[in-house]
Structures are given as C-alpha cells and as structure tokens.
Amino acid sequence: MELTGAEIFVECLKEEGVDTIFGYPGGAVLFLYDELYKQQDNINHILVRHEQGAVHAAEGYAKATNKPGVALVTSGPGATNAVTGIADAYMDSVPLVVFTGQVPRHLIGNDAFQEVDIVGITRPCVKHNFLVTDVNELAMTIKKAFYIASTGRPGPVLVDIPKDITTARCEFHYPAEITMRSYNPTVKGNKRQVRRAIDLMLESKRPILYTGGGVVLSGAAHQLTELTKELGFPITNTLMGLGGYPSMDKQFVGMLGMHGTYEANNAMHHSDLVIAIGSRFDDRVTGNIEKFCPYAKIIHVDIDPASISKNVKVDVPIVGDVKSVILDMLEELRARTERPDAAALADWWKQIAEWQGMDCLKYNQDMNAAIKAQFVVEKLWEATNGDAYITSDVGQHQMWAAQYYKFSQPNRWINSGGLGTMGFGLPAAMGVQMAFPEETVACITGDGSIQMCIQELATCLQYHMPIKVISLNNGYLGMVRQWQEFFYQKRYAMSYMEALPDFVKLAEAYGHVGMRIDKPGDVEGALKEALAMKDRLVFMDFITERENNVFPMIPAGAGQNEMILV
C-alpha cells in the first residue's frame, strides 16, 4: 500500500520503538503533526516551549535510557533554535535523531519563508545529517539515522524533510537490517592489545583506572566494577563518567580534573599506569598537557579511533566497545596465574590515603550563617538515598552536584559536560521524567542557568512532570564570578544579576509550588517536604552564600598535582 511521507515518518518511528518525542510545530511540519495527531495512542508528543528545550529533553531521555532521543522541529528558526542542543549532544556523544522540517523542494535555495540550510549549519556538530530529496528514500534514511545515532560512538543525526516530501506517496517497506559500506564501527577490541594491557596492569606499581562517559554509554558499569574489584586498583571517574562506578566504594577516589579531588588528581599525576576507559583526555581533565602524567604508561580503550592519541600519546590503544573490551580484559586476567603486585599496591594505597587525608571536599556549614550550596547537595543526596536522577545546568552548582551527590548507579547523572550548555538542566529533567514517570528527578541549577530555559516550566505543567528544581541561588553567575575573583582582581564584570525574578511567585505563576529557603536549619525539612509532593513540580529557591567558591581547583595552565585547596 502506498503511504504519504508523513505516514511513513510515523510508521518508521513505531518501527524503531520510539514511544516519546519532543517537539514544536510549524508550517513545514504541519503534515507530520497532522499524522502525529492521528496516532497519539502510539507516539507521545511532548510540546516544549522552545526548540532548544526539545533537543535537551530528548538528550535527557537518551542519557537516562541509553535509547536514542527524538526531537521534531519546523524549518528556519525552529531548526536554528535546535542547534545548541544538537551541538551539546555531539560533544557528549548522545544518541539523538532530530527531524527538521524544510521548505518544499522547489523552493530550496530561493530564500523562501522560514528557509535555512540546516544541513549546512549543523554539518560540523552532527555525527551525520541528511536532506531527504525523494520520498522513496525516506524510510531508508530514517533507518540509517537511527542506526548511525545509536551505534559506534553515539551522536546526533539530523534528518531534514522538505514539506512536499511529507505529502508525496510511495510504497512503504521498512528495512529490517542495514549495512553501510562506509560505516562499520569496530566493536571487538584487538586480542593482542588486550593481552599487552593486562601485562602492563600486572607489572604496574602505581596504577589508576580513569573512566568516562563511554562506560555509561556502553552499559558497562557492572563489568567495570568487576574488573576494578579483580584488580584492586584505585579508580577515578570523569564528570561524564560519574555513576559508572559506585562512588561510595572504597576503591573510588572521586572525580578528577579541574574540580576533581586532590587524591584523584595526585594519583593520576604520580601513577605509573593510567588505564583510560571510555574517556577522552579532555582539557578540563588533563590540566596543562605538558605536565600530564609524567611517569605513566597509558592504556586507552575507546570506540572512537580518533579519540585515541588525539591529546595524549598512548602506549596501548584498544579500539572497541567498552563493555566488550572490559569483558575480554576480565577473561584474560582470570586466565593468568600472576596477580597484580600486592606489596606495591599496598604502598600505593598508603600514599593515596595520605592525599585523602587532606579531606579536600570538607566545608563548614555554620548553622547561623548563609546556606552553603554544598550542604544543600549533600542533604539532597541523603533525602533521596542517593538514588534520584539528577540533571544539572552549568556552573558552580554543576561542580558541587558532581562533588557532593555520590552517584551509585549509571545514567543517573545527566549534565552538559562537553559543551557546557546553560539551560540544559530543566528540559533534560523533562526528558528523564518522561522516560521514568515514577522516579524522583531533580534538577540542580543556579539563578543564571535556570533562566535560560525557564519557559519549560509550562511544559512541565502540561504533562504533569513532578520535577524538583533545586536552585542554588547566589545572585551571581557564580563560576564567572569565581574566575573574576581569582584571575581578574575581583572585577565582577557583568556576573551579577541585579534583577532576579521572585522565583517562588514565578513558579506559582506557572502553576507549580514555589519554596524559598534561606536558613541552613530549614534545608533538610524543606527537601523532605518537597520530595513528598510526588505529583507536583516544586521550585526550591535556596538562597545561598553569595561568594562561595568551588574547591579544590586546578588553575588554568597548572598540572594535576598543582591544585588550589582553599
């Protein structure tokens, strides 16, 4: 039977098992929306209030489920508004399929109303993109889009659909399988390299595992824990890798990098073997690259060959899926009679314990003074038993969330790591809440970030999303202010928000519950009260210490062993 392009579009989504999409209608996608209207029972469409929100919501959905997130926006401004989210997904390897409407084919290139070359605009920030020029290719293109987005190193794929394609008709066949001669990601790691890696691990005196978002994306948290236990080595996670290893475990030395722990960064600096798994030696991790890990050999496991030896020269590269390679490592390790050097490891742990003795995340909450942001995060962790889905925006609050919420499971920590997109947190929380309606979802944010996508509070009301917004309000763009305090002689250039809205009234105006908390003694009670409101969004505006800083910190240009502690 012949179907229209719009019908094919929806059939393809169903074939891919898509149950929820995030979007915003407009002229070029009217036929697609008309079809979605008819098929409401099959596909749940969440109407956001700005296209950036649609893409971040799809990211939140994808990061929490490891399934591709789907967004649908119209041509022109709809498409350009989606670009920030697409770039964000590209940096954090989020599987995403973004559909954009396009003007009819005969108008392309004519500067038509709401026309923009979105395929050209997004080319540098997508894993791949397509312009559909023939309705006969629509189904195959969508199949390819989902395949590319979710395999190999995941990423966003954009499909641009001209309006006249959505009304054109053709026979519909959805391909069950797909092969592409130009795209065959390597899944299985090279056996010989795995053996070499195990050799190095068994010889090492001061090893450390440094694991990242690849562990979470690959669904390898369980296997990583097994390997780490088997080896008895210390392990650190990147910002994106948090939850990939249980934070409360004694082998975990905390996050590394610019605002990582003193012990994690020093252990990296002094190690003789760095085992990097699904991490990419980002500049926020390495600090000054010239000073990075001067004594270490480096093993690097990554599904993306281009990530290997990009920033740091690697001794044993292993290209492959993280889970598959870890399983091979476990098998190889268990087949050996030798064990890691116990005496050397005991010395190494003794040294690490000394660094841990600095207690670098210690802070003091004076119960008669202003609320410390760290205190709020710690109390949130307690009140949620460390089991909530936490999204965050970007800035100081993000670092405090990463430092003080001890994640014990993967896919629970959802933030914008690579691109650092303010405005990510609230829409991402919507995506998570749609994926897990019964779970507690909290968005840790700041008074700056929350205002970048605050319009999504209306979406939360429309779809009954009982998100808990944890606003750590200090009246500053805190991270900018911190840098200005340290490196610009306290010239707080435009980092001060003089006209903050009354967030309680704002939340109420959007139909939600608003709370203002300004005393440390009220933090715990307020959190419990808010979390007990299972069916309401609660906007908790915590009035926190104004000039609080994120410590410890590796200043720009310094090495990992050159942290500022307070």
Next chain:
Amino acid sequence: MRHVISILMENEAGALSRVAGLFSARGYNIESLTVAPTDDATLSRLTLVTRGSEEIVEQIVKQLNKLIDVVKVMDLAQYSHIEREMMLVKVGVDKSAACEAVKRLSDIFRGNIVDVSDKTYTIELTGERSKLDAFVNALKEYRIIEVVRSGSMGIARGEASLHV
C-alpha cells in the same frame, strides 16, 4: 611533512563540504584538493594534499575515516606512489621571438600547445608538481596571462590500491 591523502567517498551531495569543513573546523591546512567520480558512479575519489607533523596527519586520517560518507582513506606518503598534476598556462606571444621561445620551452617540458591566437599560446602540461613549478619559472621572462592547476592526484605503485 607534505602528505598526499586519497579518499574514496560516497558520491553524495554535501560529501565534499564535509571534508572541506573538517579541515577548516580543526585548523588543518589544505594545499590542494581535487575531486571527481570514479569508474563506479556511486563513488568519488578525492585527493587532498596537506602538511603537518606525523601526529597531525594521523589525526587527519582518523577524522576523515570518521566521516560517515568516507568509505576509505589512504595516506600515499606511506606507499611508493605516483603523483601528477595538470596545468594550463596562457602566455602572451605578441613578438615573434617569443613565439619560438615559448614553443621551444613547451617542447622541452613535453607540453602541448592546445590553443593559439594572434597574441597567445595556451599550453597543457602534466607532471609532478616540481616540473610544473619549473615550467612556470622558465616562462617568467614572457608574459604569463593565466595559470590553472588541477591540484595533485596520486596513485600507489604496484599492488597497493584504494578500492572498495
């Protein structure tokens, strides 16, 4: 070091701009670039000449391979290979003395005069880059009106080849 990189890619709209965009976005240098379909109409072959350290070229090859439309990449610097470039030069030959001299130079360089007018000769010349440079240099004392160069193409010698 100078590298000639051969790329086999899907003959799709936008494929070329993905390659060009990659180079500009990552700050890699393109010395020359030439592209055309192959005997298989679904494939284009692109030859790109770039300069960079071994690390940079390794990263360039990896990033090229990462592009979805790219089927295969070959760094010809790693093979014994042949490199050729074609050039068309239009030279002013108003004086009869110039006529003779330009014709002689063209013969020496094994060029072909492919177009003649009262005042101009147009010469076609194929060869390695250095030969083309030398020819342009030799023509310097005459009036060069226009130089068109195709950019380098390359192919590995012997059994080594780039195909699907």
